[in-house]
Amino acid sequence: MKKILLDENDIPKGWYNIQADFKTPLDPPLNPKTHEPVGPEDLKLIFPMGLIKQEVSQERYITIPEEIRDIYRIWRPTPLYRAERLEKALKTPAKIYFKWEGVSPPGSHKPNSAIAQVYYNMKEGISRIVTETGAGQWGSALAFSTQLFDIKCRVYMVKCSYEQKPYRRVLMENWGAEVYPSPTKLTNVGREISEKDPNTNGSLGIAISEAVEDAATHDDTNYALGSVLNHVVLHQTVIGQELKEQFKQIDEYPDYIIGCVGGGSNFSGAAFPFVRDKIIGEKPDLKVVSVEPLACPTLTKGEYRYDFGDSVGLTPLLKMYTLGHNFVPAAIHAGGLRYHGDSPLLSKLTKEGYMQAVAYYQNEVFEAAKLFAKTEGFVVAPESAHAVKATIDFALMCKNNNEAKTIVFANSGHGHFDLAAYDCYKNNQMKDYAHPEELITKALAELPTF
Numbered sequence: 001m002k003k004i005l006l007d008e009n010d011i012p013k014g015w016y017n018i019q020a021d022f023k024t025p026l027d028p029p030l031n032p033k034t035h036e037p038v039g040p041e042d043l044k045l046i047f048p049m050g051l052i053k054q055e056v057s058q059e060r061y062i063t064i065p066e067e068i069r070d071i072y073r074i075w076r077p078t079p080l081y082r083a084e085r086l087e088k089a090l091k092t093p094a095k096i097y098f099k100w101e102g103v104s105p106p107g108s109h110k111p112n113s114a115i116a117q118v119y120y121n122m123k124e125g126i127s128r129i130v131t132e133t134g135a136g137q138w139g140s141a142l143a144f145s146t147q148l149f150d151i152k153c154r155v156y157m158v159k160c161s162y163e164q165k166p167y168r169r170v171l172m173e174n175w176g177a178e179v180y181p182s183p184t185k186l187t188n189v190g191r192e193i194s195e196k197d198p199n200t201n202g203s204l205g206i207a208i209s210e211a212v213e214d215a216a217t218h219d220d221t222n223y224a225l226g227s228v229l230n231h232v233v234l235h236q237t238v239i240g241q242e243l244k245e246q247f248k249q250i251d252e253y254p255d256y257i258i259g260c261v262g263g264g265s266n267f268s269g270a271a272f273p274f275v276r277d278k279i280i281g282e283k284p285d286l287k288v289v290s291v292e293p294l295a296c297p298t299l300t301k302g303e304y305r306y307d308f309g310d311s312v313g314l315t316p317l318l319k320m321y322t323l324g325h326n327f328v329p330a331a332i333h334a335g336g337l338r339y340h341g342d343s344p345l346l347s348k349l350t351k352e353g354y355m356q357a358v359a360y361y362q363n364e365v366f367e368a369a370k371l372f373a374k375t376e377g378f379v380v381a382p383e384s385a386h387a388v389k390a391t392i393d394f395a396l397m398c399k400n401n402n403e404a405k406t407i408v409f410a411n412s413g414h415g416h417f418d419l420a421a422y423d424c425y426k427n428n429q430m431k432d433y434a435h436p437e438e439l440i441t442k443a444l445a446e447l448p449t450f
């Protein structure tokens with residue numbers, strides 16, 4: 001069988017909250033100044049209560065409102081594919097599957113959370129949502145979602161991406177969003193930074209600070225974040241629950257689950273329903289593998305400790321794997337994997353050994369993506385290509401060991417807006433970066449201690 005499809009009625013009715021299955025509770029987010037746990041009041045300025053409650057919920061399943069399921073129907077359930085042509089090309093006895101999130105209108109997993117976030121804001125009377133975007137994946141998912149609910153959207157887009165990647169901007173504008181190159185002259189943070197350095201390229205950290213300031217200073221406006229936070233990961237569990245059902249249909253269960261990790265939302269969403277089986281002792285041998293760039297090796301080289309979510313230090317402190325909030329990764333093409341931290345949920349599970357991580361150079365990642373396009377046809381996002389590379393490596397290991405294992409990877413999105421990166425690879429112009437150890441040590445030394 002080539003692909004395993006579910007019926008629209010099989011779209012999950014609840015999101016799965018892995019906190020309910022933790023043996024010890026998650027360390028709470030802390031106020032950046034007092035270092036005391038943050039309360040709902042601290043977050044109310046920029047998030048709706050519906051999402052704040054989900055952030056700290058200990059309930060195992062949270063009902064998905066019917067209005068959200070109805071929008072999910074546009075592209076969900078997403079297909080699970082068997083990559084037989086890739087298996088043949090590798091001459092591996094392993095079975096390779098992938099769960100394909102590239103079928104959503106913006107082309108990635110991100111609207112699974114964007115739709116939910118916009119819905120809860122709309123319910124609480126918010127009429128405008130602001131956010132930041134790097135490469136434009138999150139911005140386009142939010143623009144798509146706000147438009148469906150008739151809510152205004154403003155996106156602070158990192159200036160160098162705004163200039164280098166016009167098509168994601170056009171996509172956001174086509175969905176009715178206002179898009180500005182950050183730093184802008186529209187916020188205090190933006191004005192200060194532009195005055196100091198008029199030629200700055202901008203950064204995700206600066207764009208976050210601008211969006212947060214905008215939300216905090218307008219009553220009708222909230223902020224939305226595309227990854228890292230518990231409620232974002234929660235929304236993405238529709239992926240893993242469908243995946244589990246699809247495996248059940250073919251009477252299979254994976255030995256390996258693999259996915260790329262930027263802030264951790266797509267992979268956590270795909271993996272957590274399976275990680276549950278590992279936590280409760282039903283599937284002790286399941287391997288759950290995160291893949292990241294060597295240029296931003298958060299899980300493989302970072303430390304598990306409290307750090308800020310942004311570069312300015314305005315956000316709550318989160319306990320997570322981090323390279324330090326002052327960490328500036330090289331300009332690799334997988335823009336979505338260039339974040340200094342990771343989801344606290346995924347970080348804790350990694351620390352406790354339920355999940356593991358590997359890291360790669362970008363040339364080998366694109367080589368894998370090229371083989372994938374040749375055999376399976378899909379041109380994947382540079383982020384997703386990291387998962388392809390690790391999958392190929394595990395499949396080749398199975399070949400060496402002559403083991404017919406079952407491997408599945410989370411294929412988070414298509415690469416149709418990333419063809420310049422493929423061109424760069426084709427022309428041998430792609431540089432490999434591994435972030436130097438001494439810079440990691442330096443950035444970690446600048447973390448808050450208490």
Ligand SMILES: *Cc1c(COP(=O)(O)O)cnc(C)c1O
Nearest residue numbers: 227262263264265266336383413
């Ligand atoms: C944003 C993005 C990622 C990285 O974000 P996560 O929160 O780690 O999932 C991965 N793949 C694609 C296609 C993305 O757009």
